[in-house]
Amino acid sequence: MANSNPRNAVIDRKRPVSEENAQSRPAAAGRPAAQASESVVLLEKRRRNAALETASSEGESRRAKEIGDQIGKELRELYADLVAQPVPERFLDLLNELEAKTISPPTTPKSPGER
Amino acid sequence: MTTSDGAMAGAQGAKADLVSAIPKLRAFAVSLCGNADRADDLVQETLVKAWGSLASFSEGTNLTAWLFTILRNIYYSEYRKRRRETPDPDGAMAARLVAPAAQNAHMDFLDFREALQKLPVDQREALILVGASGLSYEEAASICGCAPGTMKSRVNRARNRLADVLALGALRGPGDGDARPSAIAGD
Numbered sequence: 562m563a564n565s566n567p568r569n570a571v572i573d574r575k576r577p578v579s580e581e582n583a584q585s586r587p588a589a590a591g592r593p594a595a596q597a598s599e600s601v602v603l604l605e606k607r608r609r610n611a612a613l614e615t616a617s618s619e620g621e622s623r624r625a626k627e628i629g630d631q632i633g634k635e636l637r638e639l640y641a642d643l644v645a646q647p648v649p650e651r652f653l654d655l656l657n658e659l660e661a662k663t664i665s666p667p668t669t670p671k672s673p674g675e676r
Numbered sequence: 677m678t679t680s681d682g683a684m685a686g687a688q689g690a691k692a693d694l695v696s697a698i699p700k701l702r703a704f705a706v707s708l709c710g711n712a713d714r715a716d717d718l719v720q721e722t723l724v725k726a727w728g729s730l731a732s733f734s735e736g737t738n739l740t741a742w743l744f745t746i747l748r749n750i751y752y753s754e755y756r757k758r759r760r761e762t763p764d765p766d767g768a769m770a771a772r773l774v775a776p777a778a779q780n781a782h783m784d785f786l787d788f789r790e791a792l793q794k795l796p797v798d799q800r801e802a803l804i805l806v807g808a809s810g811l812s813y814e815e816a817a818s819i820c821g822c823a824p825g826t827m828k829s830r831v832n833r834a835r836n837r838l839a840d841v842l843a844l845g846a847l848r849g850p851g852d853g854d855a856r857p858s859a860i861a862g863d
Contacts, residue, residue, distance in 0.1 A: 624843075625839065628839045628842050628843060629835065632788075632807070632835055632839065632842065633807060635788045636792075636807040636808040637807075637808055639788075640703050640707070640808035643702060643703035643706055643707070644699040644700060644703045645699070646699065646702065648695070648698045648699060648702075651720070652719065652720065652723065655723055656694055656695060656727075657691075659723075659727045660687045660688070660691045663687045663727075664687055
């Protein structure tokens with residue numbers, strides 16, 4: 562609450578000055594002091610906003626990193642679970658069969674009674 | 677001549693290599709198609725094809741990557757075929773994903789696998805190859821026949837999508853609050 566009041570004051574003050582600038586540029590050039598204080602206020606405001614943004618984006622990026630780490634962990638766990646499953650017999654049988662064929666290629670490759 | 681001895685030794689060596697690659701092949705196959713039975717059919721076809729073309733495998737290169745490439749090609753030709761026949765109901769696929777319930781330590785576990793299964797297949801395989809199986813972007817890219825940069829952007833898009841899902845899950849509710857102590861302590 563206390564914070565918002567000075568900010569409003571800055572905005573209120575800014576409007577007439579910039580309107581005046583738009584209306585009579587030569588006159589504005591003759592008032593460097595007013596412009597200087599105006600830009601100091603604007604700079605200060607910008608600095609404060611930037612600080613706020615950095616704070617929230619730091620929180621966000623920390624959270625994004627947490628989620629990213631979690632994704633990596635889940636992926637590795639999923640893969641590890643799958644890799645840890647026992648190899649079904651059917652694959653070992655299949656490879657034995659393929660191997661047997663390679664070592665002693667049958668003279669009649671696809672005779673019906675062979676398997 | 678010891679041709680048959682050589683052939684025997686070669687075949688035995690090849691068989692042993694293939695046997696030791698089977699768990700990874702199954703993991704990749706399940707991750708791709710989300711269905712354990714279909715995954716094993718894919719692995720079987722891959723083994724037969726690999727055995728038949730062992731001569732084209734250059735010794736000293738990554739056997740797993742070579743096998744993944746074969747499996748992936750079979751999957752995509754089959755996938756295209758099946759897609760014309762019956763569209764895959766995502767939910768049913770996800771439900772059949774091999775997920776040992778006993779090891780379900782986190783509340784996000786099933787959410788995560790479901791979300792993974794709902795990713796577009798190119799993103800999912802990118803994530804599995806790079807994020808889970810530990811291949812480099814370059815190896816994964818050569819398996820998928822794309823540029824490493826494309827692989828990187830697929831991985832990033834997949835991660836962002838999963839992050840959105842997980843973030844929503846975290847917002848959605850205190851299913852079991854103690855499952856995420858780090859998130860609570862962090863905030």
